[in-house]
Amino acid sequence: xxxxxxxxxxxxxxxxxxxxxxxxxxxxxxxxxxxxxxxxxxxxxxxxxxxxxxxxxxxxxxxxxxxxxxxxxxxxxxxxxxxxxxxxxxxxxxxxxxxxxxxxxxxxxxxxxxxxxxxxxxxxxxxxxxxxxxxxxxxxxxxxxxxxxxxxxxxxxxxxxxxxxxxxxxxxxxxxxxxxxxxxxxxxxxxxxxxxxxxxxxxxxxxxxxxxxxxxxxxxxxxxxxxxxxxxxxxxxx
Numbered sequence: 001x002x003x004x005x006x007x008x009x010x011x012x013x014x015x016x017x018x019x020x021x022x023x024x025x026x027x028x029x030x031x032x033x034x035x036x037x038x039x040x041x042x043x044x045x046x047x048x049x050x051x052x053x054x055x056x057x058x059x060x061x062x063x064x065x066x067x068x069x070x071x072x073x074x075x076x077x078x079x080x081x082x083x084x085x086x087x088x089x090x091x092x093x094x095x096x097x098x099x100x101x102x103x104x105x106x107x108x109x110x111x112x113x114x115x116x117x118x119x120x121x122x123x124x125x126x127x128x129x130x131x132x133x134x135x136x137x138x139x140x141x142x143x144x145x146x147x148x149x150x151x152x153x154x155x156x157x158x159x160x161x162x163x164x165x166x167x168x169x170x171x172x173x174x175x176x177x178x179x180x181x182x183x184x185x186x187x188x189x190x191x192x193x194x195x196x197x198x199x200x201x202x203x204x205x206x207x208x209x210x211x212x213x214x215x216x217x218x219x220x221x222x223x224x225x226x227x228x229x230x231x232x233x234x235x236x237x238x
Contacts, residue, residue, distance in 0.1 A: 006065025009033040013046050013103050016063060016070075024050040025075065026109045028100030035099060043067035047096055049108060051075045071096070075108065082119055089124035089171075089178045123175045132173065136223055136230035139165045143219050143229070146212055155210070162215065163203050170195070170222055 007015065013029040021027065031045035032038045044066050056077040059070050071093070073081070081093040094116040102109055127135075142162040149155045164184065171178045171187055179187045188196040202214035223229055 009038075009044055009066075010101065010103070012064045012066050012068075013044060016044075016046065016068060017048070017103055020070075021048050021050060021072075023052070024048050024104060025106045026102075026112070027104040028097060028109070029103055030096035030100035031069075034101045043069055045096055046070045046103075047100055048072045049075060049078070049112070053077070056081065078112065079115075082115065086119050086124065090180060090183075091120055091177050094119045120177070124172065124177055126175065127172050132226055133230060133234070134236065135165065135169050135172075136226060136228075137234040139169060139219060139223065140229040140231050143216065144231075146215065152210065155206075155212075159203060159206055159212075159215070162219070163199075166219060166222060167199070170199075173226065 006012065009029060013027070017024065017027045026049040028047040029044060030047060032042045033044060046068060048070060050072065051074055053072055053074040056071075056073045059072070061068055061070070078093065078097075082091075085091045085093050097113055097116040098120055100113075139162065142158055142165060146155060146158045146162060149158060167184045167188055168178050170176075171191060174191060176191045177187055178184070185196065185200070188199060198214075199218065202218045205214050206212055220228065
């Protein structure tokens with residue numbers, strides 16, 4: 001079966017599960033295809049719950065005309081993933097479970113979805129003052145590097161780092177989940193669409209024109225409520 005005559009995501013997930021996990025207690029189809037954000041390269045994220053699985057695992061494969069990512073758990077192993085994802089403030093597994101479309105449910109999915117929702121609604125742990133100051137320092141350091149840089153190639157990578165650091169700072173200081181790659185912007189949009197427009201514009205302006213004025217303004221706007229740029233007096237491990 002080719003990519004252009006393949007089954008729908010839901011039908012594919014159901015057939016895939018029937019082939020490989022027919023005895024599972026629960027299964028969900030998650031990811032961009034259920035959020036209505038699928039692109040031509042989107043894959044299928046399938047979460048399996050099977051009490052007979054000894055330990056959780058993840059597998060990537062091509063089947064039924066789709067790239068498929070399968071996340072397999074027993075009825076307790078997913079809890080460790082929930083906890084570790086929330087600790088790093090990147091709730092990939094809880095989000096997949098919460099948004100997932102039920103394909104199979106033998107009476108377990110509702111409680112697992114409720115666990116995921118409770119964690120997502122709670123938000124990540126609040127940063128300590130020490131953590132906020134440490135993050136301020138590293139953002140300040142990156143900004144200073146950018147201001148002093150006269151090498152376009154180096155500046156590109158400094159800006160990349162600064163965008164990640166600043167996005168994380170905004171989200172975590174506002175009790176919001178963060179993300180990797182495309183989820184950085186998605187998380188920012190979920191927090192504040194207006195700010196996200198200015199965030200994108202500041203960094204895009206640099207990429208197009210090499211001008212950093214908007215980045216400097218944005219950094220100061222974000223840091224000022226927490227004391228502004230921070231260098232003098234910073235210490236770590238003293």
